[in-house]
Amino acid sequence: MVLNIKRASSLDGATVNVQDILKPFDHQVGGHTPFTSLAHGHLLKPCDEREIYFYQKMPKILKKIAPLCCSTIQGSSVSTFDDSCHNCRQHHQLENVIIPESIEGSPILNKRKLSKNFIVLSDLTYRMKSPRILDLKLGTRQHGDQATMAKIACMTAKCQSTTSASLGIRLCGMKCPPCDSKNQMAINKYEGRAMDKLELFMALQQFFDVPEMVLELVQRKLIAIRDVLNEADGVRLFGASLLIVIESEPSESTPIDNLVRIKVVDFANSTFNGFQGDNFYEGRDEGSILGLETLLGIVQA
Ligand SMILES: [Zn+2]
Known part of the structure; x- marks a missing residue:
């Protein structure tokens, strides 16, 4: 499945208000890659291609100990996994999203500018109060x-x-x-x-x-x-x-x-x-x- 994700550099034909689904992620403690919070308990993580392939080909046994990965994004192409969560399968929340360079002042792209690639992961802090x-x-x-x-x-x-x-x-x-x-x-x-x-x-x-x-x-x-x-x-x-x-x-x-x-x-x-x-x-x-x-x-x- 190929969805219509666009980068900020090619702002044309936006159909989704990005502010409605992307927010800065407040609970990050490690790493140098800024995460962005997506609706329904997901995180958008910029990553390199290798990590995308790792999630795509991950042995079944490792899926038990890794966060659920619902989709991968490579350039303008989004793949949603068969075993993604109910929300991702039903609502295609990433369709027609333009991923901007930053959201509310927080960068979405990481320093190394590798971010034509993203993975959409479950947010472990979802619905936690503190x-x-x-x-x-x-x-x-x-x-x-x-x-x-x-x-x-x-x-x-x-x-x-x-x-x-x-x-x-x-x-x-x-x-x-x-x-x-x-x-x-x-x-x-x-x-x-x-x-x-x-x-x-x-x-x-x-x-x-x-x-x-x-x-x-x-x-x-x-x-x-x-x-x-x-x-x-x-x-x-x-x-x-x-x-x-x-x-x-x-x-x-x-x-x-x-x-x-x-x-x-x-x-x-x-x-x-x-x-x-x-x-x-x-x-x-x-x-x-x-x-x-x-x-x-x-x-x-
Ligand atoms: Zn999902």
């Missing part, structure tokens, strides 16, 4: 097989000098809303990179300072992701993040399962066997599993 958000870079290696020597050296050094190499996680962004007289707490990726093991543990303990019932839910969801990675032979989540979102002001009508959402995100450098002529890997992704085990050790303490 989400706690944690973005942890996962694994002990972040560069993909296509990285240049300079990039490999830089990213390997970053892993060695941070908690990535020893713990399989590094704090990339964290935001806890103000509550119980405590001020909002926010940690960015630069502060995360500077953290040693103890500082990381202390920050995570603050993040997971939630009711016991919620913490048990976090544990169950982390174990489910670890179990998938244990089975995912040949998958390597280089450079991916674990995104954890917890509702801190649940209403009585919020289903318990919706209080915690955890997904693996950012697959631009990830691979699986047979993907894009990448190297062949055997067995499970030990680096990412180390990260999950570290985190489970903290939430189970």
Whole structure:
């Protein structure tokens, strides 16, 4: 299916008021790519072609741990997946949309101007009133097989000098809303990179300072992701993040399962066997599993 997405540079024949469906996304904590909020609980993420292909060809087992991807946009062509959400299949909300360079002052294009390409993902913070958000870079290696020597050296050094190499996680962004007289707490990726093991543990303990019932839910969801990675032979989540979102002001009508959402995100450098002529890997992704085990050790303490 080809829909009529146009870029701001070719403003002609607009049929949808873009302000009605695109809003700046307020809950981003990690990464350098600005996300834009789309109607019905979706995010518009600028990405490179590789990440589009990754979502298009993603092995079934990984779909359990990735956010739902409803559509991909390449230039003026939109593809909506067969397993997209009900809303995307019914309403084609992206039809005749012009994607502007910015919305309400927030850029939609990323710095690298790769943004002829977008993916439309489910927003983990959707319908949460006051989400706690944690973005942890996962694994002990972040560069993909296509990285240049300079990039490999830089990213390997970053892993060695941070908690990535020893713990399989590094704090990339964290935001806890103000509550119980405590001020909002926010940690960015630069502060995360500077953290040693103890500082990381202390920050995570603050993040997971939630009711016991919620913490048990976090544990169950982390174990489910670890179990998938244990089975995912040949998958390597280089450079991916674990995104954890917890509702801190649940209403009585919020289903318990919706209080915690955890997904693996950012697959631009990830691979699986047979993907894009990448190297062949055997067995499970030990680096990412180390990260999950570290985190489970903290939430189970
Ligand atoms: Zn959808």
